[in-house]
Amino acid sequence: MKRVYVNEKWCLGCHLCEYYCAFAATGKDDMARALKGVKLRPRIHIEGDEKGSDLKNVTFAVSCRHCTEPLCVKGCITGALTKTDGVISVDKDKCVGCYTCVLSCPYGCIQGTDEGAVDKCELCVSTREGTPRCVAGCPNAAIVFEER
Numbered sequence: 001m002k003r004v005y006v007n008e009k010w011c012l013g014c015h016l017c018e019y020y021c022a023f024a025a026t027g028k029d030d031m032a033r034a035l036k037g038v039k040l041r042p043r044i045h046i047e048g049d050e051k052g053s054d055l056k057n058v059t060f061a062v063s064c065r066h067c068t069e070p071l072c073v074k075g076c077i078t079g080a081l082t083k084t085d086g087v088i089s090v091d092k093d094k095c096v097g098c099y100t101c102v103l104s105c106p107y108g109c110i111q112g113t114d115e116g117a118v119d120k121c122e123l124c125v126s127t128r129e130g131t132p133r134c135v136a137g138c139p140n141a142a143i144v145f146e147e148r
Helices: 016-026 031-035 071-075 100-104 133-137
Strands: 003-006 045-048 059-062 081-084 087-090 143-146
Touching (some): 003 059, 016 031, 016 045, 133 143
Antiparallel strands (some): 003 143, 045 059
16 A cells, blocks of 8 residues: 655655645645635644754654554544545544544654544545645655555
């Protein structure tokens, strides 16, 4: 199964993947209009070391790894998280916001929302034309969608 992988050596820390991810969730055609005045809730996040540390400013994108044996799905008490064709998705109508999945995910890829249900990367399954938007929008090809 294809997954999103990140090469941290190529990641610029520009956060464009976050914008493309948030844009994909809107279902609209114009990014500027879709995101203007909206609190961004991307399903991919850029992490990095603190400026001024001894590390050389390593940045990388964190998104759902769609694990083979997902602890988040096993820990979901309502069955809101399911794995279909290798993609872990959330049924927001079933989610009660207990956040057991948030605590279970070893990668920190699931987040709570203002509506109560959790949110996570679903590889742009509902909007995708072959490639997730974060991958297509990465200017440095640091994020790839491939099978390994």
